[in-house]
Amino acid sequence: MAAPTSDRVAGVARALKLLEIITLGPADGMNLTELSKKIEISKSSTLALLRTMTDAGFVRIKEPGPRYLPGMTLLRLGDLSRTTQPIDEIAQTYIPALAQEIGMTIRVALNEGGRPVFISRADAPGSVRFHTMLGAKEFPSVSSAGKAILANLSDEEIAAVIDETGLPTRTKHSHGSLSSLMRDINQVRARGYAIDDEEDVEGIFCIGAAFFDHAGRCGGAISATGIKTAARQKRTAFFGAQVVKCADAITKELHGRRAR
Structure with a gap:
């Protein structure tokens, strides 16, 4: 059964907020704990969002850490837009x-x-x-x-x-x-x-x-x-x-x- 519309909208809003935090964050990226505190949701929920955005190229992972930075897809869309x-x-x-x-x-x-x-x-x-x-x-x-x-x-x-x-x-x-x-x-x-x-x-x-x-x-x-x-x-x-x-x-x- 599909999630209620309100839940889906909230999920999108959290993903966009997380993307904004990463984009405006330090040049060397942020770790899971830092991001979870910033967005004020659990580490498990934050990690799920990060995995989805990493798969889509909006976020990339830097080791050791891992630390999360803007991905090439985000950079490319930013240049185009x-x-x-x-x-x-x-x-x-x-x-x-x-x-x-x-x-x-x-x-x-x-x-x-x-x-x-x-x-x-x-x-x-x-x-x-x-x-x-x-x-x-x-x-x-x-x-x-x-x-x-x-x-x-x-x-x-x-x-x-x-x-x-x-x-x-x-x-x-x-x-x-x-x-x-x-x-x-x-x-x-x-x-x-x-x-x-x-x-x-x-x-x-x-x-x-x-x-x-x-x-x-x-x-x-x-x-x-x-x-x-x-x-x-x-x-x-x-x-x-x-x-x-x-x-x-x-x-x-x-x-x-x-x-x-």
Whole structure:
């Protein structure tokens, strides 16, 4: 016999409340005891809700713990449902100046399930224009913005993303294995920005840095793109610092913070 309508509605309300608690919670997730206390129902009832939402991809489990965090389904739906206009407007107050300062084309990407989706661009000064499409998912392993996003996922999450996307060989510099990509990602984590050194297109050099939301999660990244030259490579650290500075400014405008 089906549960009364009032019971079903109450169950949905509790599930939505639990999802909200997890989404607004700490960047490293919450355990069962913490969630049960927050939602004020028994551990067994809380666990039943968590199992259902985990099966549907709305919640994911992080070990040791276990601790519960927003799942890829929730992140994907969030990206699809929110308007990109506010982020575009925020970015456009910063990226034109950065493009002028460093002489490179600047793009802004959202994080959609570990993949970059570019939504905005400011062209570099001069005659060279990079005609890059906006609105489509790009492969993270051959993109500085993509690698900046991946660097803020766990190693297990990165492996899951790459299992889905594969490792496209765009040039002889593209990563051919997950181990090669992970060595690169660890360098990104250490220095704070990612480099695409002719990995997507021969002769093109990019630098990317992530921005963050209020909970410390990576909301996306900005990237600087230009023709690879010896002079430009010598200034990589300077360009990287400027890209990080711009990404941090966007984070601040979003009332975000870097995860610890």
